[in-house]
Amino acid sequence: MERKDLLKLLEEFEKETWGYEETDELFNDMQLIYQLEKIIKKDVQTDINDLYQKIKLIIGIIRYKYGYESNVISNISGLNDLNEYIKSIKLSLDSDSNYLNNALDTINKQYYTFLNGLENLDFLSNNFANIQGHEGLALALDSLKSLITNKNYRKLISETDINNILIDYLRLSKKTNLLENLEKKYEGLIKKIWETSLLFDGKDGQFKLLFSNITGGDLIEHANDLLYRPEQNSCSLITSNFIATYGSTTRRIGFIYPDNSHLIAAGAYDLGSNVFGSGITNKEKATKLVTPAALEKTGIERAKEKNEDVLFSSCYNEILIDSMPCGICTIGFGEGDLNVDYNSVIELSKKTNLPIYNINVLDYKKELSNNDKEYLAYHAILSYLNINRSDILPMNEENQKYLYQLIDNNKETISNAFMKLRMNGIVNKENMLEELRPLLGNITLDISASNKTR
Numbered sequence: 001m002e003r004k005d006l007l008k009l010l011e012e013f014e015k016e017t018w019g020y021e022e023t024d025e026l027f028n029d030m031q032l033i034y035q036l037e038k039i040i041k042k043d044v045q046t047d048i049n050d051l052y053q054k055i056k057l058i059i060g061i062i063r064y065k066y067g068y069e070s071n072v073i074s075n076i077s078g079l080n081d082l083n084e085y086i087k088s089i090k091l092s093l094d095s096d097s098n099y100l101n102n103a104l105d106t107i108n109k110q111y112y113t114f115l116n117g118l119e120n121l122d123f124l125s126n127n128f129a130n131i132q133g134h135e136g137l138a139l140a141l142d143s144l145k146s147l148i149t150n151k152n153y154r155k156l157i158s159e160t161d162i163n164n165i166l167i168d169y170l171r172l173s174k175k176t177n178l179l180e181n182l183e184k185k186y187e188g189l190i191k192k193i194w195e196t197s198l199l200f201d202g203k204d205g206q207f208k209l210l211f212s213n214i215t216g217g218d219l220i221e222h223a224n225d226l227l228y229r230p231e232q233n234s235c236s237l238i239t240s241n242f243i244a245t246y247g248s249t250t251r252r253i254g255f256i257y258p259d260n261s262h263l264i265a266a267g268a269y270d271l272g273s274n275v276f277g278s279g280i281t282n283k284e285k286a287t288k289l290v291t292p293a294a295l296e297k298t299g300i301e302r303a304k305e306k307n308e309d310v311l312f313s314s315c316y317n318e319i320l321i322d323s324m325p326c327g328i329c330t331i332g333f334g335e336g337d338l339n340v341d342y343n344s345v346i347e348l349s350k351k352t353n354l355p356i357y358n359i360n361v362l363d364y365k366k367e368l369s370n371n372d373k374e375y376l377a378y379h380a381i382l383s384y385l386n387i388n389r390s391d392i393l394p395m396n397e398e399n400q401k402y403l404y405q406l407i408d409n410n411k412e413t414i415s416n417a418f419m420k421l422r423m424n425g426i427v428n429k430e431n432m433l434e435e436l437r438p439l440l441g442n443i444t445l446d447i448s449a450s451n452k453t454r
Contacts, residue, residue: 001052006040009052013059017066019174026066029091032058036093050097057100061089064107068167073111075123082110112159115166121145124166127173135285137176139268140183142294143190143287144169150293153193183288190263190289197292198259200357207359208292210235210257210319211329215247217390219344220351226255226325227352231278232264233257233323234271236316237292240364242299243331244313246270249371250378251389252332253341255325256357264320266290268298271318280320295319309369311361327355333376334360334422337429340382340389362422368415376418377411383429384436385445399445406443413439 010033020026036055039046063069064086073079073086089103126141128134147153147165157165168185172178200207212235216222226233235257236245245252265271265286272281280286295317302315328349332339339345349356361372368376381403382388392400417435421427 001048003040003048006048006052006055007037009055009059010037010040013062017062019171020066023066026062029062029065032091032093033062054095054097054100057097057104058091058095060104061086061091061100061107064104064111065089068170069111069163071170072123072166076114079111079114082107082114112163115162116159118162119149121149124169125173133284134176135269136267136283136287137172137179139266139294139298140179140287140289141169141172142297143289143291144172144182144186146291146293146297147186147189150291152196153291153293156189156192156196179287179289186289190291193291194261194263195259200256205363206240208237208239209329209357210261210321211238211245211254211331212236212257212325213245213247213252213254215251217393219251219253219341220348223255223348223352226275229276231322232273232275232320233325234273234275235319235321237295237299237319238331239292239296241310242296242303242313243311243359243361244299244303244316245331246316246318249312249314250375251341253328253330253345255354256327256329257321257323258326261321261323263288263290264322266295266317266319268295268302268317270316271320273318273320286320309365309371311365312369312371312375325352325354327357328352329357329359331359331361333362333372333418334358334427335376335379335418335432336427338383338427338432339379342429368419370411373411373415374407377407377414380414380418380432380436381407381410381440384433384440385443387445395445403445410439 014030014033017026017030036051036058040051064073070083070086073083086107091100124145126138126145128138128141131138144165147157148162168178168182172182198208198210200209212226212233214223214226233255234246235255238245243252245254265280265288267282267285267287267290269285270282271286274280299313299315299317300310303310303313306313306315308314328345330339330345336342345356348354362368385403392403395403414436417439418427418432421431421435
């Protein structure tokens with residue numbers, strides 16, 4: 001330890017205090033720091049090690065009196081007595097080191113004991129929530145908060161970590177240019193959280209998956225496009241509490257990715273990613289400082305604001321990773337071969353040698369939403385008419401309109417029939433079509449573009 005090291009310490013601390021709220025009390029206590037600088041520069045007789053210990057104690061107390069810790073303490077009613085005690089501490093050159101050491105020790109014990117039991121962070125306001133252009137910052141702040149409030153994440157951090165997270169939250173709320181540094185700081189912890197969070201068919205059937213919907217016409221053809229994207233894969237986090245996927249609502253079949261996937265960027269909104277190259281369009285919506293809990297929370301909030309079903313929502317998130325798929329996942333209602341893509345999924349699994357995972361949304365909800373009913377009616381009607389997705393596009397406008405009217409007009413009856421079969425444990429295409437025959441009779445639909453008759 002040399003005098004230049006002490007001067008550097010004081011210089012860095014002075015810069016830190018520039019972010020504190022300016023008060024007369026802070027100004028007065030900082031005079032002590034400037035006096036210590038003069039002593040270090042001029043009084044070569046002073047024991048440098050004793051001076052270093054005293055400086056550390058003074059800096060620690062000033063932080064509690066005016067720094068980010070003071071923002072935490074002053075906003076929590078349970079720490080009123082500690083707050084008053086901190087304010088009562090007097091600092092001067094003549095302050096005895098034992099007095100300072102006992103004071104700081106008293107503060108640390110009470111503060112960190114409280115942090116260990118801290119669960120409610122309502123006193124932390126997200127200044128960027130719902131502000132366009134700051135979506136990534138809002139998500140990063142929610143993610144920092146979740147490191148403390150989520151019981152599984154909490155197991156991975158210490159009392160000291162909790163304090164650092166609270167301070168980083170307050171710092172980021174005021175200085176947005178800190179985000180990149182904080183992304184690097186928490187990179188290891190975030191990676192560990194994702195690796196320990198993603199699961200399929202966990203306790204009570206809970207799941208958290210990185211899911212990439214295979215949208216558009218032929219399933220096999222479009223799956224091949226997604227399989228060999230060179231630089232990044234785009235997917236969404238879906239969970240047993242929140243399901244929202246990009247693309248068609250009548251096909252929710254896609255790839256899932258490993259729990260150790262490398263996170264490039266993530267956002268609670270569409271990032272406008274270049275799925276066949278690299279990069280994103282909406283950089284203000286993206287961050288690497290993101291937890292599954294924060295993404296899920298934002299998605300649920302957005303869905304509820306739109307009055308949407310949280311398990312069949314349009315409010316999908318986007319996550320960019322550099323990993324290859326590890327499985328194929330279907331999200332449905334246990335409709336099996338009634339699904340018009342059923343055989344294609346089996347074929348895709350054989351071609352890619354990837355296992356199939358099935359999510360039955362009815363395991364997580366008590367009743368069908370309107371979107372659920374439209375989904376079931378779509379697959380039932382197409383199965384009944386013996387047509388597939390690729391047959392719809394070349395239809396003339398009149399026949400397309402008639403098809404979707406048929407789906408809309410019969411979705412309630414079809415859903416009721418499906419639920420009756422499900423209750424009896426006999427859901428399959430054959431049984432469902434038998435239920436539809438009295439309803440639809442010998443109806444047919446010409447799929448040619450030129451023929452307008454039915």
